[in-house]
Amino acid sequence: MNTKESESQETNNSGVSRRGFFLKVGVALNALAASLIAVPLIGYVFSSFTRKGPYQSWISLGPVVDFPEKHTRLAKYRNPFTRPWDGATGDIPCWVRRVAGEEFQVFAINCTHLGCPVRWFQDSRLFMCPCHGGVYYEDGSHAAGPPPRGLYQYEYKVENGVLWVRGGQLPTLSEPV
Amino acid sequence: MLRKIALWIDERLHVSKIYASTAGHSVPASAESWFYVFGSGTLLCFIIQIVTGICLAFVYVPSANEAYTSLEYLNYQQPLGWFIRAMHDWGSNFMVGIMILHMTQVFLFGAYKYPRELTWISGVVLLICTLGMAFTGQIMRFDQDAYWGLGIGAAMMGRVPLIGPNIVHLMLGGPIIAGETLSRFFTLHVFIIPGLIIAVVSMHLRLVLMKGINEYPEPGKPVNKLTYEKGYEELLKKEGVPFVPNAIRKDLIFSGLVMLGILFCATFFGPSGPEGTPDPTQIRTVPRPDFFFLWIFSVLALLPEYLETFLILTAPIVGIALLFALPFLSGTGEKSYHRRPVAFLSVVVIYLVVGILTYLGTYSPWSPQMDAWSGDQMPVKYIQGRTPLELEGALVFQNKQCRNCHSLGGLGGQRGPALDRVATIMTSDQLVRQVLQGGGNMPAFGKNLSPPEVAALAAFMRTLRAPTESPVRNSTEPAQPGR
Amino acid sequence: MIVRRRRTVLLITIVLVVLVPACDWMPGRPTPAERWKPKSEIKDFNQLYAQNCSGCHGANGGQGAAQPLNDPVYLALVSDEKLRQTTAHGVPSSLMPAYAESAGGTLTSAQIDVLVAGMRSRWARPNEFNNVGLPPYSIEDAIAKGSGPGNPDRGATVYKTYCAQCHGEEGRGGEKAGSIVDPNFLALVSDQSLRTTVITGRPDMKKPDWRSNLDGQAMTPQQISDVVAWLASLRPGTEAKTPPEVKTARR
Numbered sequence: 001m002n003t004k005e006s007e008s009q010e011t012n013n014s015g016v017s018r019r020g021f022f023l024k025v026g027v028a029l030n031a032l033a034a035s036l037i038a039v040p041l042i043g044y045v046f047s048s049f050t051r052k053g054p055y056q057s058w059i060s061l062g063p064v065v066d067f068p069e070k071h072t073r074l075a076k077y078r079n080p081f082t083r084p085w086d087g088a089t090g091d092i093p094c095w096v097r098r099v100a101g102e103e104f105q106v107f108a109i110n111c112t113h114l115g116c117p118v119r120w121f122q123d124s125r126l127f128m129c130p131c132h133g134g135v136y137y138e139d140g141s142h143a144a145g146p147p148p149r150g151l152y153q154y155e156y157k158v159e160n161g162v163l164w165v166r167g168g169q170l171p172t173l174s175e176p177v
Numbered sequence: 178m179l180r181k182i183a184l185w186i187d188e189r190l191h192v193s194k195i196y197a198s199t200a201g202h203s204v205p206a207s208a209e210s211w212f213y214v215f216g217s218g219t220l221l222c223f224i225i226q227i228v229t230g231i232c233l234a235f236v237y238v239p240s241a242n243e244a245y246t247s248l249e250y251l252n253y254q255q256p257l258g259w260f261i262r263a264m265h266d267w268g269s270n271f272m273v274g275i276m277i278l279h280m281t282q283v284f285l286f287g288a289y290k291y292p293r294e295l296t297w298i299s300g301v302v303l304l305i306c307t308l309g310m311a312f313t314g315q316i317m318r319f320d321q322d323a324y325w326g327l328g329i330g331a332a333m334m335g336r337v338p339l340i341g342p343n344i345v346h347l348m349l350g351g352p353i354i355a356g357e358t359l360s361r362f363f364t365l366h367v368f369i370i371p372g373l374i375i376a377v378v379s380m381h382l383r384l385v386l387m388k389g390i391n392e393y394p395e396p397g398k399p400v401n402k403l404t405y406e407k408g409y410e411e412l413l414k415k416e417g418v419p420f421v422p423n424a425i426r427k428d429l430i431f432s433g434l435v436m437l438g439i440l441f442c443a444t445f446f447g448p449s450g451p452e453g454t455p456d457p458t459q460i461r462t463v464p465r466p467d468f469f470f471l472w473i474f475s476v477l478a479l480l481p482e483y484l485e486t487f488l489i490l491t492a493p494i495v496g497i498a499l500l501f502a503l504p505f506l507s508g509t510g511e512k513s514y515h516r517r518p519v520a521f522l523s524v525v526v527i528y529l530v531v532g533i534l535t536y537l538g539t540y541s542p543w544s545p546q547m548d549a550w551s552g553d554q555m556p557v558k559y560i561q562g563r564t565p566l567e568l569e570g571a572l573v574f575q576n577k578q579c580r581n582c583h584s585l586g587g588l589g590g591q592r593g594p595a596l597d598r599v600a601t602i603m604t605s606d607q608l609v610r611q612v613l614q615g616g617g618n619m620p621a622f623g624k625n626l627s628p629p630e631v632a633a634l635a636a637f638m639r640t641l642r643a644p645t646e647s648p649v650r651n652s653t654e655p656a657q658p659g660r
Numbered sequence: 661m662i663v664r665r666r667r668t669v670l671l672i673t674i675v676l677v678v679l680v681p682a683c684d685w686m687p688g689r690p691t692p693a694e695r696w697k698p699k700s701e702i703k704d705f706n707q708l709y710a711q712n713c714s715g716c717h718g719a720n721g722g723q724g725a726a727q728p729l730n731d732p733v734y735l736a737l738v739s740d741e742k743l744r745q746t747t748a749h750g751v752p753s754s755l756m757p758a759y760a761e762s763a764g765g766t767l768t769s770a771q772i773d774v775l776v777a778g779m780r781s782r783w784a785r786p787n788e789f790n791n792v793g794l795p796p797y798s799i800e801d802a803i804a805k806g807s808g809p810g811n812p813d814r815g816a817t818v819y820k821t822y823c824a825q826c827h828g829e830e831g832r833g834g835e836k837a838g839s840i841v842d843p844n845f846l847a848l849v850s851d852q853s854l855r856t857t858v859i860t861g862r863p864d865m866k867k868p869d870w871r872s873n874l875d876g877q878a879m880t881p882q883q884i885s886d887v888v889a890w891l892a893s894l895r896p897g898t899e900a901k902t903p904p905e906v907k908t909a910r911r
Contacts, residue, residue: 048346055352071764076458079353086355087242088456089324109460114477115332116325117460119547122764123757124578125625130463131329132478133543133582133592135620143620145543146482169352170328172335173486175342252690259689320696447688453696461699461766552711554719561723561865564838566845571725572755573848575715629847636844 054175055081055168061096061106064161072097072120072138075106080168094154095120095127096163097138104163107140108152108171115170118151127151152176200425202386203417205409207393209424212286214431215279216385219307221432222272223374225439226310229265230367237317239363241356241455244319248451263443269311271439273469276307281524284503287512288391290400294504296384299377301500306374308469313366315467319359320451325464327354327362329477336486354457389413390424394512402509463547471538472531478543479534542591545581549589556586563640570637573630577622585641593619600641600648608635700761700768705778708771712759721783722864726756727856733869734860735784737797743776754850795859795870795881798852799888807882815890818883822873831894837867846895855888 043050057080067073075096082090095118097105107127109117116131126143127136135144140151154165154177171177187193236255238247251258280300283289289297316323331354334344350357389409418424453462466474480488507520514521546553555571563571574580582592589595603611609631615621626634639648702708710719713729721730728734748760748769759765760772767775796802803809819831828834831841839845858879861869871878879887 046347049340049343051343051346054342073764074458074460079355081352083351083356085240085242087240088454088458089241089353089355089358091456091458092353093458093460109457110328110332113332115328116464117457117462119460120764121550121578121581123550123576124622126578126620128545128547128578128581130544130547131325131474132541133545135545137620137624144615144618146478146480146485148482148485170331170345170349170354172332172341172345174335174337175345249695253692253695260686263688442688444686444688447686447690451696454698459698548711549715551713551715554714555716555725557718557723560725564833564842564845565840565849566838566842568725569755569845569848572716575725576755576757580715627847629844632844633848 056166057081057168058157058164058166059168061094061163061165064098064102064158064163067096067098067104067163069098069100072122074120077165077167092167093117094165094167095151097140102158104156104158105140106154106156106163106165108154108167108177110152110171111147112142112149112152112173113145113147115172148173199386200421201419203413204390204420204424205392205412206416206418206423208390209418209427210393211427211431212282212393213390213424214428215275215282217428218275218431218435219272219279220378221435222268222275222439223378225268225436226265226272227371229261229268230371232261233265234367239317239359241319241359244317244359245451245454248318248320252448252451259448260443262448263446264439265314266448267439267442267446269314270442270468271435273307273311275435276304280304283391284520285514285524286391286394287400287514287517289504290510290512291402291405291504291508293384293388293391294508296381296388297504298501299381299384301497302377303374303381304500305497306370306377309370310366310374311467311469313362313370315470316359316362317366318450319455321453321455321459321462322450322464322466324354324455324457325462326466327358329464329466333489336489391512394514396511396513396515398513399511400509461547463544465538465541468535472534475534475538475541478541479537540591544590545578545592546590547581549580549584550575550578553580553585553588556588559585559637559641564636566633567637567640570633570635573626573634574637577626577630577634579634582619596638596641598642598646600639601646602649603638604649604651605635605639606651608638699766700771703771703774705774705782708767708775709778712767713775716755718864721779727853727860728862728864729779730783731860731863732783732785732788733794733863734856735780736786736789736792737794737856737859739797740776740780742797743779744772747772747775751850751853754853755848793878795879795884797856799855799885802881802885805881807880807885810885810887810889810892812886812890812893814883815886815888815893818879818887819890822879822883823887825873831891840891841894843894843896846891851888851892854891855884858884858887 059077059080061075061077067075073096074093076091076093079086079090079092093109095107095109097107099105107118111118111129111131111134113129113132113134116129118127118129118134118136120127125138127138127140129135129145129147133145134142134147136147136151137143140153142150152171154167156163156165158164167177169175169177233251236247236251236258238244248262251262253259283297283300289300312326315326327349331345331349334348335341337344346352348358348361349355350361392409392412449467453459465471477485477489511517555575559571560568574585579596580589582590584591584595585597587595599608611617611619612626612631612634613621613623615623642648709721713721714724716724716726717729718724722728746756747767748758748765749763750756750758750765757765759767761768796805796807799810819827820829823831823840824834826834826836827838827840831839833839859870861867861872863869870884873879
């Protein structure tokens with residue numbers, strides 16, 4: 001402490017302290033370098049905030065003939081945005097209801113309440129959720145339980161006898177399919 | 178000679194000085210209590226977790242494709258792999274449990290009051306970190322529960338207004354639950370949170386040394402900011418004892434018992450799971466969180482819909498803020514719970530509420546039993562002596578999945594009421610109306626039942642009563658003998 | 661002193677050497693039996709039956725609302741192929757659902773084979789029927805074997821002879837058994853189901869089979885076809901009774 005005080009007194013007369021200047025430059029240099037490092041780091045970790053638009057792509061669910069009319073069947077597709085090490089987690093199921101002809105409804109597997117996998121019961125024509133008891137009618141509309149809305153539906157198209165859906169991300173209330 | 182070497186080392190490392198200011202520090206004789214052993218118990222559990230966690234990391238592969246395989250390898254092939262998994266599993270249960278006891282004791286004994294506010298606040302950070310470890314640890318057991326647990330987390334985050342999608346993708350590390358999600362939670366579980374815990378525990382312990390261990394509270398001795406620290410110093414001078422070897426004795430006994438407890442549970446009950454590959458196409462699964470999060474699972478089932486999003490987003494923040502604010506809301510005054518009825522009652526109420534919610538969560542009556550319709554047999558007494566139409570009605574009851582939500586003879590779902598005596602409560606018309614139109618949290622079956630099915634079902638349900646009881650009838654119609 | 665310490669060290673070593681491998685025999689050690697399997701790989705009859713069949717057919721194959729499966733008469737009557745087909749695709753316009761994955765159910769064909777084989781090996785007693793003239797299983801089989809198609813008018817007479825004693829003069833139910841002409845009942849059962857029940861009765865509920873409706877006088881294949889035809893003729897027009905949507909969906 002004493003030495004520092006004496007030093008500062010010693011150099012006070014010349015206005016700018018050489019050591020004080022060095023200290024300031026040192027701090028500034030470190031702050032600058034650190035922020036130069038921090039910006040890409042933050043950009044790396046929080047890349048989801050700079051992403052433009054949702055993850056969406058057309059995905060084939062196979063030939064239309066696989067889905068009998070008036071029936072609801074489980075279909076699976078490989079998510080188009082997977083990493084090589086994703087394994088089975090990249091296989092996503094969905095419920096395909098063929099209403100008639102080329103009129104379809106394709107539902108996400110996830111309950112709109114908290115995302116658990118809903119199961120189709122073809123005898124009572126209901127979807128039931130094993131977590132908190134959400135129930136939906138065959139057209140995906142809310143029937144009972146806590147879900148705040150009906151099942152999430154994929155956009156679909158039929159081309160050359162093949163059913164395509166537009167998807168690629170886990171549906172949530174703020175970003176359905 | 179040895180003594181010389183020891184002194185030489187001590188001169189350089191200052192071991193004896195460190196000892197005097199840590200292990201040897203003076204604590205009030207009254208702190209030598211069985212109530213004061215939980216903090217060290219939690220720390221011991223954390224050390225066990227570090228050691229067993231490092232052992233697991235030798236084998237575990239944090240890749241979505243391989244994690245499950247490596248867990249099965251640990252369970253069935255790696256010698257004693259199952260044992261290390263079991264120790265880590267039970268160690269986490271003990272850690273959360275003892276930490277909650279520690280927190281309860283600190284709260285009831287007023288130890289968070291002046292001048293130990295920061296000790297409490299660092300403790301709250303440790304609470305959050307430990308629960309974070311428990312949750313991310315459940316994700317490390319990368320099975321179906323982990324997968325859908327992440328799904329539930331994402332669905333909750335997805336309710337955040339405006340930046341919901343960004344938060345979900347930040348949490349998942351991509352558009353879906355997959356490899357990067359596991360890597361993210363692995364990083365949290367193995368690097369970030371343990372690092373935080375070590376840092377905050379150091380601060381927590383330093384605060385305990387600096388501000389002293391709370392003396393055993395006595396009713397009628399309120400904390401006063403002006404006099405407390407002086408009083409505490411005098412207390413230490415008058416009846417202070419060194420932490421080692423006096424106060425540590427009970428800690429040691431408790432620690433030994435905790436280790437034996439973890440060892441016992443690990444050897445006798447083994448590790449949990451992994452239950453099913455994290456393959457979302459395996460949809461015949463019933464996701465459940467680990468024990469300490471069951472109560473949250475229950476809350477989410479029981480909240481009314483209009484409150485749900487609001488509470489999911491605000492309740493955790495308000496709860497944590499309240500915990501942080503506690504030492505400032507009641508930083509002085511009585512310490513003993515004998516003079517703090519509100520504090521005491523809040524503990525009782527919180528324990529009861531969380532306990533009941535956990536109990537409900539263990540059998541989750543709000544969930545349909547997915548296999549009840551095809552698997553749960555009809556009680557024979559509801560079959561014997563029934564007409565062909567009534568038997569068909571029983572088949573309709575099973576076939577239309579009524580059983581998934583309504584139990585008969587104690588078997589079946591509990592989401593709706595048990596229907597064993599429904600004939601004594603509802604007339605035929607009421608039954609038909611309820612089935613067709615639904616209502617009261619029951620779907621309408623109108624479109625999905627043919628008229629003969631409805632007739633058969635109603636005929637069957639009219640037989641659901643004790644033999645001695647007669648079914649209710651519409652009061653506008655005259656009573657008929659028989660039915 | 662040193663000797664004793666050495667002994668302690670030795671003892672601890674021995675204990676460790678013995679204990680460490682012993683850990684693998686601890687009760688907490690997971691056994692391969694506890695290992696999770698996908699539902700599609702369950703090949704144990706009891707487990708499959710308890711999960712998929714006991715709801716309607718009873719816990720041990722009988723005393724359920726539906727046809728008992730542990731009835732040796734039924735198992736002698738029905739072919740494996742028919743059992744497999746019924747389990748896989750259900751019975752259209754009845755309450756037996758389809759279980760095959762290809763038909764929207766949850767069972768693989770291997771699992772359905774396990775169920776069929778399991779029912780046979782557990783409950784069939786083929787030797788008891790070596791000298792019994794079993795009626796043909798289906799009306800098609802009966803016609804193939806030379807008996808004529810069912811005649812409702814003759815069936816009414818057959819009914820009065822064999823069935824009226826329990827089900828009442830007109831089939832509206834009697835002291836021992838309920839109505840079998842209820843239009844709603846008839847709308848829910850297939851002709852084959854009626855035929856099967858006429859032949860096998862409900863042994864789990866002490867209801868007689870085709871041999872024991874009358875003492876010493878078994879029903880002939882023709883009589884069986886006739887009485888089923890009579891019952892079928894009382895069924896109201898199913899087209900009108902069943903909404904078209906539901907009907908097509910089951911096909």
